[in-house]
């Protein structure tokens with residue numbers, strides 16, 4: 001009985017940890033699809049619209065050498081034609097997006 005409960009708690013804890021990690025990844029991807037993909041493309045290659053506004057591929061060396069903080073700050077405050085998202089997304093969402101974008105290359 002004791003072991004059963006312990007096992008149950010371990011399984012429940014693991015499920016919670018796994019689920020929260022999965023949700024974190026899902027949320028950034030969903031947000032990206034909904035708000036960023038139309039300019040930055042599904043895999044970080046800018047779309048025609050994005051390119052015409054001056055967006056670079058996230059694999060471009062100029063972007064790769066930016067820090068996570070810089071990527072988050074551009075997302076937050078915008079830059080030239082890049083819209084600002086600080087009023088639309090939470091700081092956590094923006095930080096997750098910076099990491100997500102970094103993975104697109």
Ligand code: HEC
Nearest residue numbers: 035036039053054055056063071074075079080081082097
């Ligand atoms: C309306 C088109 C548009 C949308 C939507 C958009 N961006 Fe951008 N983004 C741009 C443009 C244009 C630039 C280039 C700005 C510059 O350097 O002049 C840019 C630049 C960036 C950069 C800096 C690296 C680079 O490619 O120059 C990051 C990071 C970024 N965007 C993230 C995001 C994220 C995350 C979202 C969604 C929350 C998003 N963008 C939505 C147009 C867009």
